[in-house]
Structure formats: C-alpha cells, structure tokens
Amino acid sequence: xxxxxxxxxxxxxxxxxxxxxxxxxxxxxxxxxxxxxxxxxxxxxxxxxxxxxxxxxxxxxxxxxxxxxxxxxxxxxxxxxxxxxxxxxxxxxxxxxxxxxxxxxxxxxxxxxxxxxxxxxxxxxxxxxxxxxxxxxxxxxxxxxxxxxxxxxxxxxxxxxxxxxxxxxxxxxxxxxxxxxxxxxxxxxxxxxxxxxxxxxxxxxxxxxxxxxxxxxxxxxxxxxxxxxxxxxxxxxxxxxxxxxxxxxxxxxxxxxxxxxxxxxxxxxxxxxxxxxxxxxxxxxxxxxxxxxxxxxxxxxxxxxxxxxxxxxxxxxxxxxxxxxxxxxxxxxxxxxxxxxxxxxxxxxxxxxxxxxxxxxxxxxxxxxxxxxxxxxxxxxxxxxxxxxxxxxxxxxxxxxxxxxxxxxxxxxxxxxxxxxxxxxxxxxxxxxxxxxxxxxxxxxxxxxxxxxxxxxxxxxxxxxxxxxxxxxxxxxxxxxxxxxxxxxxxxxxxxxxxxxxxxxxxxxxxxxxxxxxxxxxxxxxxxxxxxxxxxxxxxxxxxxxxxxxxxxxxxxxxxxxxxxxxxxxxxxxxxxxxxxxxxxxxxxxxxxxxxxxxxxxxxxxxxxxxxxxxxxxxxxxxxxxxxxxxxxxxxxxxxxxxxxxxxxxxxxxxxxxxxxxxxxxxxxxxxxxxxxxxxxxxxxxxxxxxxxxxxxxxxxxxxxxxxxxxxxxxxxxxxxxxxxxxxxxxxxxxxxxxxxxxxxxxxxxxxxxxxxxxxxxxxxxxxxxxxxxxxxxxxxxxxxxxxxxxxxxxxxxxxxxxxxxxxxxxxxxx
Numbered sequence: 072x073x074x075x076x077x078x079x080x081x082x083x084x085x086x087x088x089x090x091x092x093x094x095x096x097x098x099x100x101x102x103x104x105x106x107x108x109x110x111x112x113x114x115x116x117x118x119x120x121x122x123x124x125x126x127x128x129x130x131x132x133x134x135x136x137x138x139x140x141x142x143x144x145x146x147x148x149x150x151x152x153x154x155x156x157x158x159x160x161x162x163x164x165x166x167x168x169x170x171x172x173x174x175x176x177x178x179x180x181x182x183x184x185x186x187x188x189x190x191x192x193x194x195x196x197x198x199x200x201x202x203x204x205x206x207x208x209x210x211x212x213x214x215x216x217x218x219x220x221x222x223x224x225x226x227x228x229x230x231x232x233x234x235x236x237x238x239x240x241x242x243x244x245x246x247x248x249x250x251x252x253x254x255x256x257x258x259x260x261x262x263x264x265x266x267x268x269x270x271x272x273x274x275x276x277x278x279x280x281x282x283x284x285x286x287x288x289x290x291x292x293x294x295x296x297x298x299x300x301x302x303x304x305x306x307x308x309x310x311x312x313x314x315x316x317x318x319x320x321x322x323x324x325x326x327x328x329x330x331x332x333x334x335x336x337x338x339x340x341x342x343x344x345x346x347x348x349x350x351x352x353x354x355x356x357x358x359x360x361x362x363x364x365x366x367x368x369x370x371x372x373x374x375x376x377x378x379x380x381x382x383x384x385x386x387x388x389x390x391x392x393x394x395x396x397x398x399x400x401x402x403x404x405x406x407x408x409x410x411x412x413x414x415x416x417x418x419x420x421x422x423x424x425x426x427x428x429x430x431x432x433x434x435x436x437x438x439x440x441x442x443x444x445x446x447x448x449x450x451x452x453x454x455x456x457x458x459x460x461x462x463x464x465x466x467x468x469x470x471x472x473x474x475x476x477x478x479x480x481x482x483x484x485x486x487x488x489x490x491x492x493x494x495x496x497x498x499x500x501x502x503x504x505x506x507x508x509x510x511x512x513x514x515x516x517x518x519x520x521x522x523x524x525x526x527x528x529x530x531x532x533x534x535x536x537x538x539x540x541x542x543x544x545x546x547x548x549x550x551x552x553x554x555x556x557x558x559x560x561x562x563x564x565x566x567x568x569x570x571x572x573x574x575x576x577x578x579x580x581x582x583x584x585x586x587x588x589x590x591x592x593x594x595x596x597x598x599x600x601x602x603x604x605x606x607x608x609x610x611x612x613x614x615x616x617x618x619x620x621x622x623x624x625x626x627x628x629x630x631x632x633x634x635x636x637x638x639x640x641x642x643x644x645x646x647x648x649x650x651x652x653x654x655x656x657x658x659x660x661x662x663x664x665x666x667x668x669x670x671x672x673x674x675x676x677x678x679x680x681x682x683x684x685x686x687x688x689x690x691x692x693x694x695x696x697x698x699x700x701x702x703x704x705x706x707x708x709x710x711x712x713x714x715x716x717x718x719x720x721x722x723x724x725x726x727x728x729x730x731x732x733x734x735x736x737x738x739x740x741x742x743x744x745x746x747x748x749x750x751x752x753x754x755x756x757x758x759x760x761x762x763x764x765x766x767x768x769x770x771x772x773x774x775x776x777x778x779x780x781x782x783x784x785x786x787x788x789x790x791x792x793x794x795x796x797x798x799x800x801x802x803x804x805x806x807x808x809x810x811x812x813x814x815x816x817x818x819x820x821x822x823x824x825x826x827x828x829x830x831x832x833x834x835x836x837x838x839x840x841x842x843x844x845x846x847x848x849x850x851x852x853x854x855x856x857x858x859x860x861x862x863x864x865x866x867x868x869x870x871x872x873x874x875x876x877x878x879x880x881x882x883x884x885x886x
Contacts, residue, residue: 144168151195156182171196195306289325298337301329305340308347317344318354323361330366335378338370342381349388359389364398371407371423379411383422390429400436405443413448417457424452424463431470440467441475450480453488461492462500469506477514486511490524493533501533502541509548518555527552531565546574546585553592563599568606575611580620587615587626594633604640613647621661628656628667635674645675650685657693662702669697669708676715686722695729703743710738710749718756723763732757732770739775744784751779751790758797767794768804773811780816785825792820792831799838808835809845818852821862833863 147168148154159182160166165174174196179189288300304326307313317323329341345363348354363385370382386404389395405427412423427445430436445467452464468476468485480486489511492504508526511517526548534545549567552558567589574586590608593599608630615627631649634640649671656668672690676682694716697709713731716722726732731753738750754772757763772794779791795813798804808814813835820832837859840846846856 141167144171147171147195151188151191153184153188153192156184156188159183197302283320286320286322286325289322289328294333294337297329298333298340301326301333301337301340301344304344305347308344311351314348314351314354318348318351318357323348323357323363327358327361327363327366330363330370339378339381342367342370342378342385345385346381346388349385352392355389355392355395359392359395359398364389364395368399368404368407371404371411377416377418379415380419380422383408383411383419383426387422387426387429390426393433396430396433396436400430400433400439405430405436405440409440409443409445409448412445412452417460420452420456421460421463424449424460424467428463428466428470431467437470437472438475441471446471446475446479447483450483450485450488453485453492458497458500462497462503465489465492465496465500465503465507469503469510473510473513477511477517480511481517481520486517486520486524490521490526490529493526493529498538498541501537502544505530505533505541505544505548509544509551512548512551515555518552518558522552522558522561527558527561528565531562531567531570534567534570542574543582543585546571546582546589550585550589550592553589556595559593559596559599563593563596563602568593568599568603572603572606572608572611575608575615580623583615583619584623584626587612587619587623587630591626591630591633594630597637600634600637600640604634604637604643609634609640609643610647613644613649613652616649616652616656621664624656624660625664625667628653628664628671632667632670632674635671638678641675641678641681644671645678645681645684650675650681651688654685654688654690654693657690657697662705665697666702666705666708669694669701669705669712673708673712673715676712682715682719686716686725689725691716691722691725691731692729695726695731695734698731698734698738703746706738706741707743707746707749710735710742710746710753714749714752714756717753720760723757723760727763727766732763732766736767736770736772736775739772739779744787747779748784748787748790751776751783751787751794754794755790758794761800764798764801764804768798768801768807773798773804773807773813777808777811777813777816780813780820785828788820788824789828789831792817792828792835796831796835796838799835799841802842805839805842805845808839809842809848814839814845814848814852818854830863833859837863 144160144165144167145154145157148157148160160174163178163182165171165178174192176189176193179192184192285300285304288296292300304317304322308317326341326344329337333341345358345367349358367382367386371379371386386399390399408423408427412420412427415423427440431440449464449467452460456464468480468489486508489504489507492500493508496504508521508530512521530545530548530552533541534549537545549562553562571586571590571593575583575590578586590603590612594603612627612631612634615623616631619627631644635644653668653672653675656664657672660668672685672694676685691713694709694713697705698713701709713726713735717726717731735750735753738746742750754767754776758767776791776795779787780795783791795808795817799808817832817835817839820828821836824832836849836854837856840849840854840856840859849855849859
C-alpha cells in the first residue's frame with residue numbers, strides 16, 4: 072500500500088493541509104484493493120464522509136457521471152464486480168453506502184442488473200451491513216432526497232473491535248472562520264483514531280484473532296446466532312485471503328457441526344462455505360480433519376432438494392485429494408450416490424455421477440461402485456438425462472471394471488446410447504462416449520456391434536474436429552477397433568489415414584504412439600500400405616523410431632515392418648534413414664522392439680542393394696546376440712535375417728566371431744518350428760564352406776539335424792539332409808552321423824520324401840557309404856554303392872526334366 076507505512080502522526084498532520092485529501096485518497100485506494108482491508112476502508116469512509124471527494128480535473132477515482140457516489144459505495148460495488156452500475160446508482164440518487172437500505176431487487180432490475188448480479192448484491196448487503204454503525208454527523212453535502220439514515224458497519228459481527236472507539240466525522244464547512252479550525256482539529260482527531268485502529272486491527276486480522284468471537288458464537292451461541300455467523304463466513308469465504316484466515320482460525324470444526332444440528336438453511340450455508348474452502352487444494356485436508364465427510368454423507372439422502380446436490384459438490388471437491396477418497400467411499404457414500412443418481416434432482420444426478428466418476432478413477436473403488444448397482448442408473452441417465460448428466464454417466468462407465476461393464480451395457484442397449492452421445496453430446500460427452508466405447512471394444516465380441524451402430528464415422532469426425540482430449544480418446548477407440556480385420560476397411564474409408572499421418576507429426580508422444588499403432592493395424596491389409604506411404608507416413612514413422620518413447624518406437628517399427636512387406640516401399644524406408652535406427656534398436660531397445668527391428672531388417676536385406684549397407688552398421692553381432700537372448704519370435708526373425716548375410720563369404724567372419732554357429736545350433740533344439748527352419752537355412756549356407764564343417768559338427772549339430780529328419784517341417788527335412796550330405800564329405804564325421812541314427816532316417820526319406828528330399832537323402836547316403844563300416848550297414852539294407860549311384864542319377868535326371876517342363880509351361884503361359 073502506498074501509505075501503509077506512514078505513521079499515525081504523518082497522516083494526522085497531512086489531514087490538516089490542502090494536500091491531505093489526496094494523501095487520504097491514495098491510502099484508501101491502496102487499502103480498497105486488498106480484500107481483507109475492505110471493512111477498515113468502510114470505517115474510514117464513514118468517518119471522513121465527503122472529505123475525500125476527488126477532483127475530476129486532477130485524476131478522479133470515478134467518472135464524472137458518478138462523481139456524487141462516495142468512495143465507500145464505489146469500493147463496495149467494485150468488490151462485488153458491480154462497478155459498471157455506479158452511474159445508475161448516482162443518477163438514482165444512491166450516493167452513499169447508507170442509501171443501500173433503500174435499494175431492493177426492483178431497483179436493481181431497473182438498473183438492468185442480471186439475476187446473478189442481483190443475488191450477489193442482496194447477499195452482500197445483508198451480510199456486510201448486518202450490525203449497527205455509530206451515528207456520524209450529517210455531511211455538508213446533503214443527500215439528494217430526504218430519507219432516514221441507518222448507519223451500519225461492514226461485517227460488524229466479525230469486526231466489532233473496529234468501532235470500539237468513538238469516531239467523529241470531520242466538518243465540511245469552509246475553513247475561513249474559527250469553525251474551520253475546529254473542523255480541522257476534529258478531522259485530525261478522527262484520522263488519528265482511525266489510523267490507530269487500522270494499525271492495530273490489520274495485524275489482528277492477519278493473525279486471525281478476530282475470528283475468536285466467531286468461534287465462541289459457533290460453539291456457544293443460539294442456533295440463530297450460529298446461522299448468522301455462517302452467513303457472514305459465507306460472504307468472507309469467497310475471498311482467497313479470507314479463506315486461508317478462516318481455515319487457520321479454528322472456525323471450521325464448530326462450523327461443521329451445523330451440518331448435523333443446523334436447519335436446512337444453515338446446512339446449506341455451511342456447505343457453501345466448505346465448497347469455497349475446498350476450492351483451495353491446501354484446505355481440503357483441514358475440512359476432512361474437522362470430520363466434515365461423515366456429516367456430509369447423510370445429506371446425500373436428501374435428494375428431494377438442492378441440499379444433496381450441494382453436499383455432493385462438496386464431496387467432489389474433497390475427492391480431488393486422492394488421500395480422502397477412501398474416507399468418502401468408506402462412509403457408505405457409494406450406495407447413497409447411486410440412489411441420488413436414480414432419484415435425485417437434475418443437478419443432484421449430475422453431481423452424483425460426477426463424484427462417482429472421480430471415485431471410480433481409484434482402482435480399489437471400481438468394484439464397490441459396480442457392485443452397488445450403478446450400471447442401470449447410468450444407462451437411464453444416458454437415455455433420459457440432460458446433456459451434462461449423460462456426459463458424466465459415460466465418464467463413470469469408462470472407469471468400471473471390464474467384467475462388470477461389458478455384458479450389462481451391451482445387453483441394455485448401452486452401445487447405441489453411447490453412439491448417440493458420440494453424435495449429439497457436448498464436447499465432454501463425446502469424449503467420454505468415445506472413451507467408454509474404447510473400453511467396450513477391448514472385448515473383441517463387441518467390436519463389430521460398435522461399428523454396426525455407426526460409431527466409426529463419428530469417431531473419425533471427433534478425431535478430426537474435437538478438442539485435444541477428445542481426439543486422444545477417439546483415436547484410441549479407432550486403434551482398438553482396427554485390431555479387427557473386418558473393420559480396417561471402413562476405418563480407412565472413413566478418412567482416418569490422413570488424420571493419423573498428421574497426428575504423427577503434430578501429436579504428443581503418446582498420441583504419436585497411438586497413431587502408429589493404428590497405422591500398424593491398417594497396414595496389415597496390403598491395400599492400405601501404398602496410401603499410407605503416399606501421405607508421408609514413412610518419414611514420420613522413422614522420426615518416431617528416432618525420438619519416440621520405448622512404446623512409440625516399437626509401434627513405429629511394427630508399422631514400418633508392415634509397410635516393408637511391400638517390396639516397392641523398402642527402398643524409401645531405407646532412404647528415410649531407418650536402417651541405423653533399427654540397428655540401434657537391436658542394441659538398446661526392449662525385447663519386443665528388437666523383435667520388430669529384426670523383422671524390418673529381414674525385409675530390407677532381401678533387397679541385395681541394401682544388404683551391405685546394413686551389414687556395415689555392425690548389425691550382424693547384434694542379430695547373433697538376439698539369436699541367443701531374444702524372445703522366441705525375435706530368435707526366429709534374427710535367424711532369417713542372418714541367413715541372408717551368411718550366404719555371402721564376406722559376412723561369415725563377423726558371424727563366426729560373434730558366436731553365431733553355436734547360437735544357430737542351439738536354435739535347432741530350442742527354437743520354434745519356423746525358428747528351427749531358419750537355423751537350418753543358416754547352417755545350410757555355412758556348410759558349403761569346407762572350413763566350417765567341423766566347427767558345425769563340434770557345436771553339436773549332427774544329432775539335432777538327425778532329429779529334424781524325423782520331426783522337422785518339409786523344408787527343414789530337406790535342408791537337414793543337405794547339411795548331413797555335406798558333413799559326410801568329411802571322413803571323420805561319417806561314423807558320427809551313422810552313430811547318431813542318421814542312416815535309417817535318410818533311407819526313410821529316400822523312400823517316402825519329396826523328389827528334392829530324395830536327392831538330398833541319396834546323396835548323403837552315398838557320401839556315408841565311403842566309410843567301409845557304414846557301407847556294410849547300407850549294403851545289408853539293400854543300399855549298395857552302385858544302387859545309390861543309379862538312384863541319384865535317375866533322381867537328378869527327373870529333377871532336370873521337371874524343371875524344364877516348368878520353364879516350358881511358364882514360357883507358354885506368358886506367350
């Protein structure tokens with residue numbers, strides 16, 4: 072405050088000079104801008120009367136039209152945010168705060184005040200002018216019309232100490248006579264008393280000691296007095312500073328007892344105060360510590376009036392503190408809220424749904440809420456409620472446990488109601504409807520019914536036009552629906568792809584992740600890969616691969632893997648800079664991300680021109696590590712990718728140095744069916760190198776290859792026989808193959824296998840027969856070396872003839 076630091080003597084001396092008016096005005100201006108000083112400002116203005124009337128030419132506090140309005144009245148109206156009506160008050164002759172006695176609602180209507188402004192004014196007038204003011208001498212400038220004067224002091228119940236000293240108002244007559252000197256002396260004395268009171272009572276108010284009388288009245292007073300105190304606190308609690316003072320003063324515990332003992336009006340006023348206090352997060356626990364929650368819960372049952380709605384609103388504000396939710400739920404509030412939602416007033420139903428929505432965010436409270444029978448009232452609100460009630464009902468449904476939510480909602484027509492809300496609801500209602508549909512769609516049996524109800528175009532529209540939260544929930548629902556193969560086409564045809572690609576560039580990290588996941592599902596259909604790529608998705612997905620969260624990188628890798636299934640898109644994926652990022656993902660990504668990265672690299676290395684550039688990024692050791700330590704799917708993808716690399720001599724050494732042979736052999740026993748087939752493919756490429764035959768055998772490959780002859784896939788059997796054929800070229804390995812049981816299985820393959828398998832099997836047996844002991848065994852079974860050679864020759868001639876026939880057929884077909 073400009074003059075707050077001035078001493079009392081300074082103010083007194085200033086008041087006797089021509090400049091006194093300006094200094095006093097400055098002081099009052101500063102004081103009136105501080106809410107907890109307004110009662111003091113009122114006292115000063117009453118005492119000074121019209122002494123501080125400003126001069127328009129030198130900077131007026133008010134406009135010329137309102138120059139007759141006293142500063143006290145101007146401050147009063149300003150505090151109520153009604154300063155725009157000051158000219159009407161002046162024109163009607165209401166120039167002083169004393170005149171407010173004659174301002175009723177009819178007068179306010181004539182001023183053009185809104186209903187809200189009228190209510191605020193009348194409540195403030197009753198509360199602020201509730202006590203008696205000292206009788207002050209008449210001002211020199213009489214009121215425009217004669218009327219009785221009833222002097223009242225602002226908030227006298229709270230601030231009795233302000234008027235404990237009698238104050239004389241200054242005279243306004245000309246200071247040209249002795250009376251002028253007397254007036255100046257009176258003015259100085261009045262100012263001295265006021266300043267003394269101000270200096271004392273500001274500190275008292277800050278220390279909240281002024282509330283001691285209130286606390287006594289709330290504890291010891293009659294019910295009427297207690298209700299009057301509550302009305303005063305109701306006005307004061309609207310101010311931020313006053314809220315803190317009220318909470319710190321110890322008034323709250325005795326005030327809360329009105330919730331139990333007070334009349335309906337007293338309870339309502341008390342709840343209003345608690346709502347004001349609870350709007351400050353710091354004060355919520357103060358209210359809870361005063362045991363307000365158990366006293367608010369029974370009021371929820373009074374659903375016929377507004378009391379239940381007000382109590383629900385207070386509990387909702389308290390529930391914003393998560394530590395208070397268990398206390399609210401433990402007090403039997405949930406059944407009462409469900410009943411209020413079913414039988415209460417419109418406002419009560421909406422507030423009950425809102426509180427249940429908040430409580431249902433706590434995982435531990437979802438089942439109790441569901442078990443209280445909340446679903447039927449929620450669906451009834453969706454069917455017959457107001458727009459706000461429908462929105463809150465959908466919000467509660469979103470948080471209910473899946474096992475409780477889905478079947479009852481679907482059977483009662485809830486899907487159609489949610490889709491209707493998605494079409495016609497408020498912004499919040501649409502967002503909650505999308506969220507509830509998203510939750511329902513997690514169960515695949517509801518995805519098609521949700522789509523059939525017409526949700527997909529509405530979700531896409533909300534995705535396009537909704538607010539940020541609405542977009543997020545809409546795309547989440549679309550993502551879940553897109554996991555159903557039947558719904559991908561309608562989702563794409565509804566115009567979602569451009570929106571998803573745009574979201575990849577402008578969304579938050581979570582939004583980008585969801586967009587990438589949705590594109591992953593859509594790109595599972597080959598028909599949508601090119602449209603997705605043409606809209607620029609490849610570069611955005613690569614960017615997400617670089618900067619996204621772990622989940623975002625994984626989803627981006629999945630979408631890129633699907634796009635890479637189109638051979639025409641592989642070069643563009645590589646050109647966008649995907650390869651280094653995929654190799655980095657192999658190094659430090661999650662297990663799932665490594666698997667997806669290996670899957671994309673598998674498709675990229677299928678392009679010969681890209682193979683060397685990827686190998687030069689040191690991808691081979693990382694793939695070998697994935698072969699040893701990855702998930703089953705990751706090992707399968709890694710083995711398939713390595714198969715491409717080891718086919719070239721230059722890239723075998725990095726593979727061997729990384730321990731690739733032993734890791735590949737281990738796959739023959741531990742891998743999936745596809746994984747074993749890929750591992751056999753790697754060994755089949757390696758075994759043609761004579762220097763690698765013995766290392767392969769020493770890694771334990773022979774028994775595992777023999778087992779594949781019996782249990783492997785058709786392709787695995789063919790390649791296993793081919794590897795054994797090459798290993799049998801090593802003299803030291805022939806007996807090892809025979810001892811591992813290879814001869815009877817190769818013979819069976821020769822007898823019953825495909826033509827290719829028969830060729831590999833007879834070639835393997837021919838090489839094994841180079842060992843004399845093995846030759847004796849084979850001859851005893853009818854497989855003499857001569858017969859094996861004849862069989863091999865006939866099979867090779869048959870194979871050549873078959874290939875020629877196929878070539879001729881293809882040529883004729885093309886012609």
